[in-house]
Amino acid sequence: MVEKKKKRLSKVFDYLKHEDPFAKGVAFCAGCPLELLVRFIPQVLGNDIVITGTPSCSAPVLMGQNTGSWHKLSYYGTLMTGAAANATGLVRYYNRAGIDNTVICFNGDGTAADIGFGNLSGAAERNEPFIYICYDNEGYMNTGIQRSSTTPFGARTTTTQVGVNSRGKNLRRKNLAMIMAMHKIPYAATATMSNLEDLAQKLLKAKQIKEKGFCYLHVFCPCPTGWGVGPDMSIELCRKAVKTNYFPLWEALNGNFSFSKQVKKPKPVKEYTKLIKKFNHLSDQELDILQKDIDYEYSIIKAMTKLEKEIK
């Protein structure tokens, strides 16, 4: 009986080869998938990584408090305007000094899509050899749930309220992963916390490819506090987002697109939005606009994957 049970152990355990460098109790909200992500990355990639990051949800833990540290990794805290530029400097120093390690620029969507976007685009154009990971929680969650440019249409945040004059954000979201893939960098991919095996494979792939140049990973990370969902819902939301094509999983090697997981019969986006409090004011008309936006983004990726096959 015991042997039979052991055979069913999930495959993800094979990727967790290294020890967890973090303290057992760290100051993330209960149920935050970001905590799972920061613990998952060093367990897959090894502890010889240097993380650079900016003021964000991850900073209080990654940066440490005064002279105390929450983890055993190296961390370099920078400003939001210069995240990718600082990582560039680190990589060039390590190359010159002959030190072999992995530099990971770990930022939220506020830094990646809004404030530090110029740096990010510049580093991608110069093809600097490091990994840029953007965890997308669709807003400035650390400072009090303000809207960012990756906030989707209709979402309620503290700066896009629902009331007489406003019905949530009235603009569409920026598809940052697509923009980065259009730089024709060696590796760009999207991942999420419900498909951990896929995420581990993409991290290992990025570590291999980063010798050739810039790698970009866009990780979908729901925020239980800011979105108004229970702490147990965050993984379920990731799964629903993939199944409704709200956040399709794909990767692009040198601009050649391929799906890592293609949903055969995508569900309507209502299945996803009804779970989240920030969307619960949406009328059928507004849901239609959101659905069209998602279909449009998906059709671009689908067309790109077909294009690649024709050229081959």
Add this chain to the structure above:
Amino acid sequence: MANNTYFKHEGPWSDASKEFLCSDTGSWRTKRPLIDNDNCIYCGFCAIYCPVQCMEQLDNTFVPDLNFCKGCGICAKECPKNAISMILEREFK
């Protein structure tokens, strides 16, 4: 248990070998996960999805480390056999 560290001075660096911070996240918990060993099929989904990574792997089951479990309930939600139930903390007192 969590060890509390007090700061002697401020500095731009942190040294994990001297002052390793660890907060008592077990005290945040309002619900406690209870695992039904008969239903457990040892898939390990609770352990891989646990944000705190506090599920310890034993011979034929998983056991949460209640000193650090925040009680979010992801393990109970993701369990394919519904072998984990979340019980209110006050029932243990």
